[in-house]
Structure formats: structure tokens, C-alpha cells
Amino acid sequence: MTIDNQAGKKLSDMPDESGHFGQYGGIFVPETLMEPLNELKQAYIHYFQDAEFLAELDSDLANYVGRPSPLYFAERWSRELGGAKIYLKREDLNHTGAHKVNNTVGQMLLAKRMGKTRIIAETGAGQHGVATATVAARLGLECVVYMGAEDIQRQSLNVYRMKLLGARVVSVESGSRTLKDALNEAMRDWVTNIDNTFYIIGTAAGPHPYPAMVRDFQAVIGREAKQQIMAHEGRLPDALVACIGGGSNAIGLFYPFVDDMDVSMYGVEAAGHGLETGEHAAPLCAGKPGVLHGNRTYLMEDRHGQIIPTHSVSAGLDYPGVGPEHSWLKDIGRANYVSVTDDEALKGFHDLTLTEGIMPALESSHAIAYVTKLAPTMDKEQIIIMNLSGRGDKDIHTVATIDGIEF
């Protein structure tokens, strides 16, 4: 692999000061948000060098989230696939059941230090909404979660969880009434209430500093995985695999390995009904660069630049954009982006449940489906680390409905 390293810069040095990963990222927002984003950037830079802040973050991650999460050798599954040894990074065991909470715990600590009293978030599957409502409850802060009307229908269990946690869930009726519209609505709220409000974005997307900041909060996944694989195997893995919605669990795993050029990285997008049908959520595999939600990145758009509807069986991957760092890693050839269909992901869900007794989220099931293809092409001595980004409890209803089962 040949990658131009400019003047001794490491890949992990990105983004640049203005939030660019090559041509991607940046800050594309209405003027009213420029100053609040600048304040956020200053706070992020300051507190990531502040020992007290980092100690509080570590303590919360250990005692509230339950970190470190195990790196589990999926022995039976590896044997069945007959190739590489597969390790699962068990983010599903975190408090609230997914990696999302690593980020909300971190951003909430920043919100507290910045003196913000009101928290807002967007959510698709409801996982990020739940993780946000959870940390807001813990601090007793007002919390408003924007969720597309379509998603409220699909994810009623998580809507109720958020309400139990004291959050107000606002149904977004505009546009396609899904995650992208919830993000627009959260931005509109933020523009209107910037004085007291902190916007916790749930993935490594949005305007700078969000992509870098969310990555840095999620990078605990990769840092732990690196230590753990050294302890288990005494060497780095050959490949990393993670699913990609906005890209936060993937970049969290990838980032601490990005300068280790012998470690291959695979991000798995949702091919939905198949890339050829147009009904998917795979901007890196089948989209084009454009500007949405504050950054330049790969998008799903029509020839006039309008954002087009997406489809995935998993609500958490149902997003027409992707974090800008992934767009850059794709273009420079450092990471590979692939896709699996709804059907393949569903098979992955059942496979892992039956062979390892671990019921994965449908998002994570996309990574599983790709590992099922990748592992057999590798040697028995080779190692894959897959990010098991969340647990499947929230999806049991969806899976049952697809399997024709009614409760």
C-alpha cells in the first residue's frame, strides 16, 4: 500500500486545524453556529489535555459504562468459518447496550464544564437517544431527543426507554421523517437555543469538531482492543471489521490502528435490498462526495444534489451520509469499504446467536456477515477483530416480524 505521507505527518494527525480530512470534513453551517462551534472546539481542545477531565472520563467509563469491554475469542464461530481467528470487541456489554454511551458520557462531561443546562440529540434507532437520555438523567439535565416519525414507529421500545429516562422525544415530521431529518431538526433547535444548549451528536459526522471529538471519545474501543490483543496473542491483528452508519463505532476501533499499516480495515455499509436496487444506505460504496449536515463527505444524492431516501433493515445504519474521516480513509486507500444486504445481515444475526450465544444488534450483524465472507479467505494463524457494536434486544421485534412470528 502506498500512501503519501506529507512531511512526516502521521495519518492519526488528522484532521487539520480547520477540521479537514483531505478534501472532506470542515465546517459547513449557517453563520449563527460558527461561534458556538468555535467555543465547542476550544473546550474540546482544552479538556482533552486536562488531566482532571480525563481522569473523570476514565472513572465514568470504568464505573458507569463498565469498561474495559472484553475482547472475546469466538472460538466456535472461528472454527466453523475455517479461517482466521475471530475476536469480538464486546461493546454490546456496555451500559445501555451499545458503543454509543462512550461518546455521550464524554460529551456530557464537556457540556457540564461548559455550563450548559439543556441537552439535545438526534437519534435513528434510538440507541444514541437512549444513551443521551441516560447520561442526562444522571446529571438531572433537561433532555430533548429528535427522532423521525418513521423511526418512532419502528423503534417504539427505545422511545419508551427514553421517556422513562425523563427525556422528551420530539417526532420529526419533515422531509423523509428519518434520521437525517432528525439531525436537521436538532440543528434548528441548537441554532435557536445556543446559549444554554449542548448538542450531543451521536456519530462521527457533522461539522468540525464533532467528527474528531466523537472519534476521540470512541477511540477507547481501539485502544483497549490493541492492549487486549497484545495480551492474548502478543501481536497486532491482521484485520479490523466494523459496521458503518455514521461511522463512530468503526472509527473508534480503527483510529488507534490507523498508523499500523499492516492492519487492514474493513468498514461494512448497509446494502439494504442490494446496491443495484438503489434501496440501500451505502454512500461510501455507491455514493458521491457532497455537503450535508455541516461537512463534506460521501453522500447518497440524486443528480440535482438532493439527498435521497435510504433503506436498511437496521435503523442505526439508515443514514445517507458518513463521517468525513471514512471518506478520506477510503480515498487514500487506507481502509476498505464493503457492503452486505439485509438478508446477509439477518443471517449473520442468527449465526452468531446460534454459534456463540451472543445476540447482536442488526447494525453489528452487518459486520458479522462480512466476517463470514472474509475469515475463510484468511489463514488459521491470522487474526480478525470485529467490533460487536451493540446487543440485539432492541431488534428482536424486527427479526421476529421478518421471521413471521407474532407476539
Added chain:
Amino acid sequence: MSRIKSCFAQLKENNKKALVPYVAAGDPNPEITLDLMHAMVKSGADIIELGVPFSDPMADGPVIQKASERALIYGTSLIDVLDIIKSFRETNNETPVVLMGYLNPIEVLGYENFAEAAHQAGVDGVLTVDIPPEEAQSYIPALRKFDLDPIFLLSPTTTKERMKLICQYASGFIYYVAVKGVTGTSALDTDEVAQRLEIIKEVTDLPVGVGFGIKNAETAAAIGRVAEAVVVGSALVSLVEHNAHAYSNAEGNEKIIKEISQVLLSMRSALDAYTHDT
């Protein structure tokens, strides 16, 4: 001299302020827009701001969001909007037209291609809500190359230092967003706007337009006392919404045009009366 520049020069000479209506192109159907533009000029509009429909209008409140959605039902694209302006120019060569929209439809065309097409269609200024000057290193030169004025927003959160930066790149006029919030917000505070405008005037000689939250003739007149231009958007677009039952027929279009014209006429006379007082 650009149309925008000569428009403001002439207004100043006559001691008048610019009335700048905003409507979304293609709302509620593509047929209405050309007639509406001419009607607005007749009713006292000095500059027309034409919204380019976008699927994800992040800076807009519900009224203009829905306008975008209505226009997109007919697939009104940026190219379609330029075609409408081309037709407008067949009989009107004076009234400046400013496009207001989001970056992605422009990205798809490419900045230079877009700027050339816009120039040929007779566009005078371009206000792209989601591109701050920091990201505009190739966008601004592309507009300038084709004599288009890059219009930028200043907001209540813009520091004086940023104002300087932004005004350095802007031409035509400066657009001051009168409230923290999205388009269509109600609570505009005239005194506060006046104070902010004083600061803006220290930074730039460009004319300043004020928008977001101007709902009626009275507010328009009050703002006209302190700014060179008054931008009215949601108050007009909501008249389209109220005629929802009549969408996409000629009768409905006539009604919409009539109602918008009436509001503009009342704003025009309030604006003129008020500014002549001072």
C-alpha cells in the same frame, strides 16, 4: 456596475430602502414563479430573493421547509430555477435577483459551471446558507469570475472580528440575520437589531439587509429606519401555505400572487412613509 450595486445607489439617491421579498422557486408549482416575480416587482420589490429548493433545509423553520417540500414534489432543480430567471430577464433587466439556498445542489454542478450558468441566466447574487467564508476558497473566486456577488450572513453570534473577515469577502450587500434561530422566528427585537447594525456599520460600507422575523409592515418600517434593505420571507411563503387547497391550478396561483402583492404593497408604503419621516 452590478445590478445590486446600482439598485442600492439609486435607492440611496431617492432616500428609499430596499424591499426584498423571498419566495421559494417552484412553490407551490413551477408555473407560478415567473408571474409571481413580475408581480412582486410591480408591488414594490427592489430585489428578489429566490429560494432554491433543497431536501435538507437545515437553517429554515417549518414554513420554508414546507415550501421546499412542495417545490420538490415537481422536482424543481437548481437548473430549473435558472431557467425561470432566464425567462424573467426577457422582460426585466433591472431588478436584481439573488439566489438563496444550500451548497449541495451547487456542488453537484461544480462551482464554475454553476456560476457561469447563473450569470448567463441573469442572476446577480448568491447567498449560500451553509458555506462560511472559511470554506469558500474556490467558491468565491468562481462567483467573482462571473460577476456574481457573494452574499454572506452575519448573525447575533458573529463576533466583530468575524464580521471583518466576512465583509472582506462579501459584495452586493450584507445580510444580517436578526434572530438566533431559523427562518420564520417571531421574536425580532428592533432595538437590539439597531445596536448590532451600528457595529456592522463600523466594519463595512456595504448596504445591510435585515431578515428572519420580519412579519408585517410595521416591523418592516422599523427595520427600514436602520438598515438599507428589509428581507421578508416566511410571512409571504405562509400565504402560499394558506392556499394549500388551491395548489397547482391557475386560480390558486392567481390568489397566491394577489395576496403576496397586497402584503408587499402595504410594506412598501409603510417603508416609504417611515423612511421619508426621518
